[in-house]
Amino acid sequence: MKILVLYTTIDGNTEAVAEKIAEKVGADSSKIVRVSKIRGYGLINKIRARFEVMFNRRPGIFPFKWDPRDYDLIFIGTPVWYNSYNPVFNTLFEVIKIYDRKIALFSTGETESQKALDKFSKKLQDSVILGRYHCVEPIWEDEDLETERILNEAADWAQGIADEANRMIEQEEFERRKTIYKF
Numbered sequence: 001m002k003i004l005v006l007y008t009t010i011d012g013n014t015e016a017v018a019e020k021i022a023e024k025v026g027a028d029s030s031k032i033v034r035v036s037k038i039r040g041y042g043l044i045n046k047i048r049a050r051f052e053v054m055f056n057r058r059p060g061i062f063p064f065k066w067d068p069r070d071y072d073l074i075f076i077g078t079p080v081w082y083n084s085y086n087p088v089f090n091t092l093f094e095v096i097k098i099y100d101r102k103i104a105l106f107s108t109g110e111t112e113s114q115k116a117l118d119k120f121s122k123k124l125q126d127s128v129i130l131g132r133y134h135c136v137e138p139i140w141e142d143e144d145l146e147t148e149r150i151l152n153e154a155a156d157w158a159q160g161i162a163d164e165a166n167r168m169i170e171q172e173e174f175e176r177r178k179t180i181y182k183f
């Protein structure tokens, strides 16, 4: 089974989760990088970011390494921006339609709120969503042990998703053969 972790990050929290997941399940990983930089701090940047979220803007992104359509299972990770997913995904899904795929969504945010994942799930409703995971800013935990605990929790969640996807693919293959050989 081919697995991809597709994510974006500004400060590294979502990236830390993405890397841990990729390592655990043996996935390729691909970071979506904006052309025009935006930082989370400073009034101007905050206004720009909010504007992009409110109006579903599609900021320019650099070409990225892997095509999601070549994968059986895709983990997609986003930092929460104003209770929503990051606007770079508006751009991505405009260019590449991900449908009829097994996907799992994860996010990192300042709070425990799952609102961004709700919106993300709606946006990707043409795919089979196998699960969702959210955590609070893992790399900014005061204790390294707590960072490690969160990242391990994310990795275990991802392993469960990968096992489930594998089972589904085996079952689908079995059903396909049943049709071909009529047993």
Ligand SMILES: Cc1cc2nc3c(=O)[nH]c(=O)nc-3n(C[C@H](O)[C@H](O)[C@H](O)COP(=O)(O)O)c2cc1C
Residues within 6 Å of the ligand: 008, 009, 010, 011, 012, 013, 014, 015, 039, 040, 041, 046, 049, 050, 078, 079, 080, 081, 082, 083, 084, 108, 109, 110, 111, 112, 113, 136, 137, 138
């Ligand atoms: C522009 C902006 C808006 C944000 N809005 C929210 C929000 O609505 N809710 C929340 O819990 N965190 C919010 N955050 C915090 C980030 O989601 C959080 O720090 C996340 O872990 C950052 O991920 P990253 O380090 O991968 O960029 C916001 C951060 C930025 C920069």
